[in-house]
Amino acid sequence: MSLFQPGQLGELELANRLVMAPLGRARSDERSREPLPRVATYYSQRASAGLIVSEATHVAAESVSRPxxxxxxxxxxxxxxxxVTAAVHAEGGRIFQQLFHLGRKAHQSRTPNHQLPVAPSAIAARGEVATPDGQQPFPVPRALALEEVAQRVEDFRRAARNAGQAGFDGVEIHAANGYLIDQFLRDGANQRSDAYGGSVEKRARFLLEIVDAAIDELGASRVGVRVSPHFRVDGIDDSDPAALYAYVADQLQARGIAxxxxIEPDSTPANERLAPDLRQRFKGAFILAAEFDRDSAIRAIAEGRADFIAFGRLFIANPDLVERFRRQxxxxxxxxxxxxxxxxxxxxxxxxLGETQFHAERAATGEPA
Known part of the structure; x- marks a missing residue:
């Protein structure tokens, strides 16, 4: 298996095994949150990736981040x-939309009617968030009542349906990085005692109901899930991540998602890596992300540790990253x-690449670029 060979993801055959990771770039309209024309240009420039996963996209008005x-x-x-999707498809690319809800990481200065952000439990994230008045500590969120949880599942259902109508090839459910789904998953942020808290099975219920809703709308072959077991910077943690994510992987395998x-950095010590176990449990396409470069990605694919490797910062600066990697x-x-x-x-x-060579040749001759 080679990084540059086609690969199967759900029902899609992708041109190569490089994935453009979801990257929030804050280039949409600041009021309506609609993508502007430059967003279509940005993604179409990078359509040579085997798969593009869009920036994390809010599923509800109460989930609001930076302008x-x-x-x-x-x-x-x-x-x-x-x-945006039409521009990517015109270049022969594939694009999934990443769907998320900030949960406790929103701030009431930006939410409708300045309402408190919601979360599984009234536990604030550690750290600060940008507000119109500068950096502020994350607020203590309002814990969702049991009957309110279903509405947040429906928010994701509607977003998945909308993504299909907008022309996306599928959706990625963002269950990582300390956002709402991740807050339900981990016992450091979820201290509920009802059907959505306590045991691993109950804490995973919110994610799995969202996955089931997305499958209902789009089909299992058009749904992916992103997780980040090692993410702890905002105070989110879990007492037994190996057991939690093993259960999640088993349940996602049972649903047959794409x-x-x-997210497991390539530098993660061998005794802390969850990828080997999760790859055994989940038989669909397996994507690894974080800290990979060309050589480590080629090695990971050749060793069978993943089917695809996701790159973030490198795709920001190199729209033709696939070709640059191919040519070294x-x-x-x-x-x-x-x-x-x-x-x-x-x-x-x-x-x-061609433009880079042009500018270099101009500079060498002393001509203005």
Missing amino acids: GGSAIHDDAQVEAWKP YLHL APLNTPDEASFYVGGDHGYIDYPF
Whole structure:
């Protein structure tokens, strides 16, 4: 198996085994959260990836992040996403939309009517969040009542349906990085004593109901899930992650979804890695992400540790990353100052290989680029 060979993901045959990881770039309309024309350009430039997973996209108005974050919960947003998927498909690419809800990591300065963010339990995330008044500590969220949980499942159902209508090839359920689904999964953030808290089975129920809803709307072959067992920076943790994610993998395998996307840095010590066990349990496409470069990705694929490798920062700066890897060509350096702010600069103006050579030749002759 080679990084550059086609690979099967659900019912899709992908051109190669490089995945563009979900990357929030805050380039959508700041008020409507509809993607702007430059978003279509950005993703179409990177359509040579075997699969693009879109930026995390809000499933409800109560889930709001920094200005420029995108959403998929109303009809206007659906219409605004259609040119994006069309542009990717015109270049021969495939794109899934990542769906998420911030949960306790939202802030009441941005929520409708300044309501408190919601979570499985009234436990604040550790750290600070950007607000109109500067950095503020994460607020203590309001714990969802039992009867309110179903509405959040329906928010994800609607978003999955909307993604299909917008032309996405599928959806990735974002159950990672300390957001709402992750908050339900882990006992450090979920201290409920009802049907959604306590045992591993009960804490995983919210995720699995969302997965089932997405399957109802799109079919299992168009649904993926992303998890991050090693993510702890905002205070989220679990007393037995190996048992938790083994159960999740078993349940996702039983549902026959397209893929499981695991954030596990390549530097993770061997005795802490969950990938070997999860790969045995989950038989669909298996994606690994975090800290991979060309050589480590080629090695992971050749060793059968994953079917696909996801890259984030490298795809930001190198729209033609697949070709650069194939040729072992030099890589552009990411401009970190423009990751989450700005317009076209640092977003759709990174040079392709031919353009890089052109500028280098100009510089060598002393001519202006």
